[in-house]
Every structure is written in C-alpha cells, then in structure tokens.
Amino acid sequence: MELYELSAKETAEGVKSKKFSAEDATRACLDRIDKFDAKVNALITLTAEDAIAKARAVDEKISKGEETGPLAGVPYLAKDNFCTSGVRTTCSSKILEAWVPTYNASAINYMNDSGAVLLGKTNLDEFAMGSSTENSIIGPTKNPRDMNRVPGGSSGGSAASVAAGYAPLALGTDTGGSVRQPAAFCGVQGMKPSYGQVSRYGIIAYASSLDQVSPLARTVEDIAVVMESLARPDSHDTTCDAYDRPKFTDAISLEDLKGKRIGVFEGFESSQMDAELYGSLRKAAELCEASGATVEPMDLPIAVKYGVATYYVTALADASSKLACYDGMRYGAHIDGKSLNEMYVNTRTASFGEEVRRRIILGTCLLTEGFYQNYYGPALKVRQKMVDEFDELFEKFDAYILPTSPSLPYLLGMKETDPNRLYLGDIFTVPISLGGLPGISLSMGLNGEGLPLSVQLVGQRYFDAELLGIAAVLERAIGRPAVANPGLPGTSNSGKGAA
C-alpha cells in the first residue's frame, strides 16, 4: 500500500511508530497533488512549504519523544472558506481574491494542535453557494472518479481531494448538503455533525443557523478520529455547545446493530430518483437487518414537501445579511464610485459572481416588508414543524436511512441548462440541516460505470457518536472506498472495496 492510500489513523500510527516520517507522508500526498491537480483543479492554494515545515516539526517532536496529537503528521486540506492566518482565503470569490486573514479558524487551530499538516485550500462554489463546484474563480473542479462529471458541491474540492488521495482527510462546510452531497458524488465518507458540535469561528459564513464544519475521509473511523479533534466547546462561538462531547472513537467499536431501530425512507416515487441509488438504499436496509437491526419504512412528508423551499428562504435571507459586510470599505475588492452608494454598487456588482448576486437579491427581497410576513415568517414556522416531525420519528427510530442525493454525479456544465436539478438535488440533505441533525453520507461502492453510490444516515440531534457507530458497522459490510486515479483509465473503478 502506498502512503497516500493510508487512512488518517494509519498515517498517524505509522508516523508515531517511526515506520515512516510525517515528511514522507506529506510528500507522498504532495506528489499526488502535483500529479493530478492540473486536471482535477481541486485546489485554490497549495501551501507545500508550510506543510513540509509543519511535518518536520512533527517529526522532530517524535524524535525527541514529545507528545504529538492524534493526527500527528496527517496531511489534510481545508475548503477555502476556512480562515487561515497568513494564507489567502478566497471563498472562490473575486471579492476576496487577494484577502489574507490574520487569524485561524478554530477548526484549523484544532487540527494544527492535533498534529495535522495543512497542504492547502480547496475549491468551492463561490461563498459555498452551489452544488457542483463550478461557480469558482479558478473554474470547475472535476470528479476524480469520472473527469467529465462534477464532484458535487459546494465542498467539491475537499471531496475530490480525498477521493484522489491528495490527503486522507479534508474539511468542508455543510449548509444544506455541501459536504454530504460531494462526498456521495466523489465516493468518500462525509459527515455533517449536529449543529453546534463544531465551532464556526473563522468559517466565512453562508447561513449562520445552518453552516457546520464537516469532515471528509475515506473511512468512518477517520471521521470519528477527526471529530474528536474538532468537536469541542469554543469560547469564540456562543452557538457551539458548551458540554463535553462523547468519545467518538469508542462509539465506532460497535459490533453489530442488534437492538437498533432503523427507519428506511420510502416517501417518494422511485421515478424521482436514480434506480441504482434506490438500490443502494435497499441494500443498506438489508445490511442493517442482517446485522440485527429492526428495519421499518418511514416517511418525512413535511420535510420532503417543504424542505427545499424552507431551506432556500432561510439560507438566502441569512446570506443576504451575512454578505452585506463586503462593501469595499475594509477588506477585499474595492471599486470606486462617485458616491458611497455607487461604490457599494460598483464593488459588489463586479466582485460577486452571478449565483451569489442572485441569492443576495432573493434573500434581500425575502426580508423586505411584506415578503417577510409571507415567506420568512412562515419558513421559520415550517422549520419548527420539520423539527417536530423528526422528533416524533426519533421516538420510533435510532436512525434513518435516506438517499444523500437523488442522482448520480452529473456531467459538468449540466446545471447551467437544468437549474431545477440543482434545487431538487438538495431534497434529502436540506431537511437534515434545517433540523440541526447529524448526517453521514456513506459510500456504497461504485456502479458498473465506476460512479459512486451512497446512502445518507441520519441521527438524532447530538447523537453524533451513536450515528458514527452505525455507519462503522455498515462500512465494515460494504468496504471502505479506495483512492481514485483521476483520468487514468481502469483505475478509478478499482474502488469496489475490500469487504
């Protein structure tokens, strides 16, 4: 096995036991980036020198017998909406193209403290608004498992990186599915924790009540390991829960699903989704049953009917106010005008992309007097109804299985001609975000054409560890995803997984 194929846990163990150095592991990953990223286009900024320096520092600590963290020498990448001190953070937007933060996001600090090595910053849809990683200043990222297809989004750069073996771990942000859907499209594991599990400090906001730092990896175990570093109280974020988190790595030692009650979503017409993904759902249900769980069908009528509308009203309203600070005054792009107003208009018109402008304008309208009463107000109420619907179901079930996405990864450029697809694509992820629930997109292997299959596991709010336990049991039955070799024929299909 090559170093770049190792999981985060295996890498840290190898580094700590001096089987190989952190620098070796880092260089192996940097080589992968060097080899493939000209084509995949997953990275906005590469921080190779800093990475080597950090890796050497980890190696030095180990040689001195000093304490290193649980992610000692583990290379990782972060979506380019995490603030990184001294490293430009663009959000894939012209408005922040040259902006260099003076501070680290809390999540970046936690990774650093755990010994992880940041290799660079990954591509995303501008301000995390999109599902294909095509709306970007550096152009689209390609899906390493099929270079003609999108990697999903908005954390497409992070998902593609993990799939292509740039690093065993990557950080993304999930607002309405922005980690789960690209994880599904790229055939890796991605988890959106419960809202409030991980500090949002230093994450460039899209929608405050929905954004959540979310890890991607090729194993469920790695997700658990990195969650132990990320999920903790943070005095910089009052919406981050103040209690001590359970030990996620203990939870994944769950042996089987005996006694677990699993709901399998059946509230849709099969024509609404891809048949193979429907098959994945059935397969996951069978595996649960085989592992001793009680499996029953369930439905989410309110979430399915109103989820997408409620999500867009909520997220866009929030985004319109969170993105108002980009006024050309203090940081980012500035284009002069004859008056204050003209400067605002010039700066924001020229420096925000079309999709971002569309969402800001929609969000602004939604909060305008009259519209608020008709849209935002009702959306808040519906959101509460959805939470109630979830709560009621959790009296019957420990977890649900839903699709992550109704479709397989689509071809690049397709959403331009079919914008509805973009919206419907979110139908199974946004209700989970609105409910603040934990959701894991779990790889179900590849189809005959080498395209990734997946399901989404959803747990009760704050039961992130339990959900990881269920995911770990299923992963053992399905097999963990393999690294893709983007653009090399035959190799990207090799990830059927060794069960």
Next chain:
Amino acid sequence: MARPIVIGLEVHLQLNTKTKLFCSCSTDYIGRTPNTNVCPICLAVPGTLPLLNDSAVALASRMGIGLRCKIQNYSTFGRKNYFYADLAKAYQITQYELPVATGGYLEIEVNGETKVVRLHHLHLEEDAGKLVHPTTDGRLTGAAYSLVDYNRGGVPLTEVVSEPDMSSPAEAKEYVSRLRQLARYLDVSDGEMESGSLRVDANISLSKPDGSLGTRVEIKNMNSFKSIERALEYEISRQNKVLDSGGRIVQETRLWDDAEGVTRSMRNKETASDYRYYPEMDLAPVVIDDSEIEDFRRRMPELPWEKRERFAAFGLTKEEISILTEQRELARYYEDVVSAGAPPARAANWVRMEVLRVLNELGIDITGFKVKPGALAELVKKVEAKELSNTLGKEILDVLAREDISLADAVKRSGASAGRLTGASLDEIIKKIVSANPDVVETIKNGEDKKGGKIKFLQGLVMKEARGQADPKEAAESLAKNLDL
C-alpha cells in the same frame, strides 16, 4: 382650543462596561486615534462571530429593575440591516422581537404634580462608528470625502422606549432628567449628553379634535437638555401652524438644528429605510434565570426615590430633598456630614447653600471637593455652638475648599483659634474703637443717643473688629463699661 400634545421618547444610554458589547475592545474611545480601538470582530472581518458581554446584560437588567420592568428570562438579538459606512457588518445587532426587559414605569414631577410615564421596553444594542466630514462645520454638506472611525463601533447601548405618555416639553425634559439620574444612581451609564452617552429621540404628535392621535413625527439630534425642550416647543408650534392653515402633518423624521433653532425634514415615510429585521443566528439567546434576576435585585443600590423618602425623615423640605438627591455623590456627601455629627437640617442648609456655591465657583463637582464630610460637620458644629459666626464659618469653608489646610489651621488663621474674644482682648478692641470714634462717644456721653443708634453703631464696629468672635452680649456690656454708662 389647544391640541393635546403626545410625546414618547427613545433614550439611548451608553452602558458603563469596560469592553464593547460583542468583543473585548475598550469602551473608552473618546480621544483615541481613529481606528485604533478596533479588532476583527468589531470590524466585521469575515469569519468572526460576536461574543456577548455579560456585564452589559447585567447593567441593562439593573436599569430594567430600577425602572420596574419585567426582566425577561429569555431574550434574543436581531440584525437591523442597512448599508452605511459607519456600520462595519452592514447590520446593527440589536434586540428586536424579545428585548431583555419589558413594561415598567418612571415617575416624574412637573409643577408639583406627579405623573407616571409607562415604558414599553428596554433593550440592548451596539453603537455604530462615526463619520468625520472634513468641512469647517463638520457637516456632510460640501464635503469632498468622508472619513470613518470605527472606534465607537460596537460600544454597548441600552435603549429605553417609553409609551407616548408625556404631554409637554417640560415633562419630556423631566423624564430624561429622572432617567439620567436613575442611570447614574445605578452606575449603569454616566448619562453625559455632551459626549453622547445619553441620546434622545422624540416622537411627537398633536391629537385631533376628537381626541384621536395625530400623525407622529420623529425628532433626532437633540444634544442637550435645553435642546430637548426647544426642539419640542418648536415642533409643537410648527405642527400647530401647519394644522391651523389646513395642512396635514407628514410622518417623517426631522433633525433638530440647534444653531438655527428649527427642525428639518431628514426622511419621510416613503424614503424610510426598511431595516429587514432578521434574527441574529450568530448569538445564542440570552438566558437569565430567576435566581440571577434575584441576585441583580439583591445588589441594587438605593434608588433616588428611596433616598428621597429617607431624607424626608430628616425633616428636610421638599426642595432641599430634591437638590440633595439629584446627584448620588452629593447625597452621599450630605449623609456623611450628618453621620459625622452635624444636625441634619443645618447640614442640609450648609451643603445646599454653601457647598454648592463653592463647587459652582470652582467649577468642579462634589467628587473633586477638598473638604471632607467630617471637616464640614465639625465646622457646622462650631457655628452651631457659636464658636464661630456664620460669616466666619463660610470664610473658613472657602479656605478649606481651595487650600491644603486642616480645619484647625484654618480656624487658627482666621483669628478665632484661641476661641472666643473675651475679657482683656475684647477690652483692647473696645478701647481701640472708642478712641477712634471720639465724636460718636461724645454724642453718647451727652445723652443725645436717644434711640440707641449710636451705641449700636459702636457695637457693630467692635463685632467687626473681633471678626465675629466676641459674644455680642459681653461686647455690649464691656462697651457700656468703657463708656462709663
């Protein structure tokens, strides 16, 4: 018939916290180099999140308790969205739907009549930065460019919103005075209008003949107590004129121009901002449980009206009470004088008449007054015991207030140190007066001082020479003896 006046006030108070409402920058921004009292949070640097300052919540709650509001167990913040250069986030974080305190009232007294002004609520919000216009008069008009100073951005304010319960400019002014007094008693705010720690916006309307409310106009930019009264008086007469001539009042915001003595339209309903209020999802809700509220109550200092009641028990007049309790520090000074042994009524007179006179002459307030309460109490006691005349007592107070000198030394220097002038020393003065006024002495000895005016004149000269230290009775007897009467 005069149209009834309806006034409601929104008063902003800068809270006495050390740091800003959502970050750890100082609130002491006045005089600082522009844009040095800032941090990533108050500059709205991407990725930063607000952190609520607990002491601002505690101060707002304390003010709420002082105003007999209901302190809410659960309150939330919202975003008031508008683009302006002084607002870094392009929204102000303020409490909108669920403020920290609701209801409550404040009693005011105008022309001897007590009136209750009900309150709608009290909420927390952050201040904006400041625009600096490089014109000679500091106004925007004519400025080629404007500069922004974010030093004040994020400073905590509490806004007290009254019901429209006031019916004259005098009531409005009195309401603001009482509110400021309370804020100062509670250490919630220094309440200085000049520095902007206290800002007042007024809503004013004139009722229709049938008693229904008229159209409301908002007045801003009243920067002193005097301007509150003047602006409202101007506005009443303006509205009356408009209505008298058959016009109608436009719902609008008007700015008070203190120099010109007029209000001017700033924006009307059509051009009013739609603030697109939105819940602030970056802040957890503010939860204050009952035990915390109880704790705030327990730690409440004495309130102005409680102090007034207590002072009434000293037997002071209404006017004295009102003057002595106006400022908490003055009231405390007075109480210290009394507890150091001065009779309450005499002490009240001394503090009110003499101490305030000296403070006024020196242009200082009581906190900078050199004369310790104990020293004043001693002085008052000496005058009471007639060891010092009233006049000399006042002179000694003047000396004590201006020089670093003890009471004993000041008394000594006044010539009254040996105690009262009596016996031989008094005799010496009398002899001097007698020999200096041979004509008057002659008149008296000739029995021509029928009405006793001349002898009184001599007695006065003796007392003056004795600097009031002689016992008038002894002086009179001794003078008579010297004149062989």
